[in-house]
Every structure is written in structure tokens, then in C-alpha cells.
Amino acid sequence: KLAEAHNNLAYTLRKQGPENYKAALTHYNKAIYLDSKLPEPYMYRGVLYVQMGDKKRALEDHQTLVEMGSPLAVELEYVVKNNREKAPEQFFGVSEKL
Template sequence: MSKVLNALYTLLLSSSLLASPAYSAGSGSYHSNSSTSAEKLYNQGVALMMDKKFSKAEKKFRSAIKKDTSLAEAHNNLAYTLRKQGSKNYKSALTHYNKAINLNPKLPEPYMYRGVLYVQMGDKQRALADHQTLVDMRSPLAAELEYVVKNGREKTPDQFFGVSDKL
């Protein structure tokens, strides 16, 4: 999917036209030179994530990353599924958000979701730094992260913002 379509998709999701349960899930769509096998595993992970089957989705994202280590979106979605499985996974989730950002610094979703994680970890200053990055990127996700920073919690009912489409 082109960057323009990806941006449009993120905008639609941010306006809740495509909102569905489970807040702060994954990345925007991404076409890579990855093998069909990695894409298939990634897409299976997205479907499981959307169904809130986080442990099963985690396994799919890990398998996709083994096939193609350059999938920033897979690292982002893996981090999300880890975060949703509890605080014992926060350190690992942070590692994968950072990896996603290192692989694709122009991808706004990992900044959003890492900011949410920082709020959950009690680190408001780092969350604000990620918010500023989103503002600088002119991402509609900046408003979503701002809400989390101001309120110390995610919106209810849970929503997807910038959820990835299938590859």
C-alpha cells in the first residue's frame, strides 16, 4: 500500500470510522520485499490481534519477524500484543517498539504505542517526547496520545488507532 493510502487509512481509523475493540493495536500497512511466508504469518497475526487473541498473535508476529527481520510493523504489533498481556512484558514490548522505530523512523504508530506504554510505566516525560514527535510528523495519532497522557489511561471503549491492514 502506498504511503498516501497508508496515511488515509490511518486518518480513517483515527476518526473512528473503522474503530473496533482493542486500543492501540498496530501499524499501518507496509509492503516489503519479504517472502510470502512472512506476509502470510503477519496477516494471520493481525487477524488474531483484532480478535484480541494476543498470545496467539504474538506467536505469528514472532514467526513473521524470523522470516523477515525488517518488518517494522510486525515489531510494532508484536510490542502491542506483549503490552496487552500485562506489565511483565513491558520491557520486551519497549524493545520491539524501539526496533520498529529504528527500522522505520517515519512510521507514526510505534511512537503512539510506545507513548502509551510509557504512560503505563509512569514515565510521562518520555510519553510527551513521543507526542511531540507525532506532532512534528503531523500525525493524527498525536491527538490520541495526548488524550492518554492527559488522562493517564486509554479511551473506553477500547479502540484501534492506526491498525495495520493485511500486507
């Protein structure tokens, strides 16, 4: 019932490879359903969409982040433009909650 838990599970599944993308998408969607104001699921779902070859949906998540005023919009824009995450990888939103 925690959006953050679904987001973290989705992230972990996504990082394990394409065979887990469908399950990751399910958990990103659940995180957004539980807390539509949490920006991280939109960011990482957008990354997943890029990895799945669906930049149109990634840009929809980017637009949502822009409308939220989230700095994660810039990070997702980077992924969409470069077709990859930054290296070394950053865990967006984690340090803000510590």
C-alpha cells in the first residue's frame, strides 16, 4: 500500500533486465495510483518507456514532471534525448528523504 515501496520494487525489477519490464511497469503504475504527486515513479517509468522504445509515453511522463515543477523533468529529458541514463547512475529522490 506504499507508493514508495512499489516504486523501489519497480526500479529493482527494471534493472534486472527486459524480461522484467512488464512487471516493473505494473509496479510503477501502482505507485502512481497510490500517490500521483510522487515524482520518482514518473521519472523511472519514463526511463523504462525509453528502454522499451516508447519515447512518446516517456515524453508524457516528462510533461507530468514539468507540470509538477519537479527537477526530475530535466533528468528524464536527458534520458529521452540520449537514450540512456547518466553514468554513474543517480538514485533520484533518495537523498531528499534521508
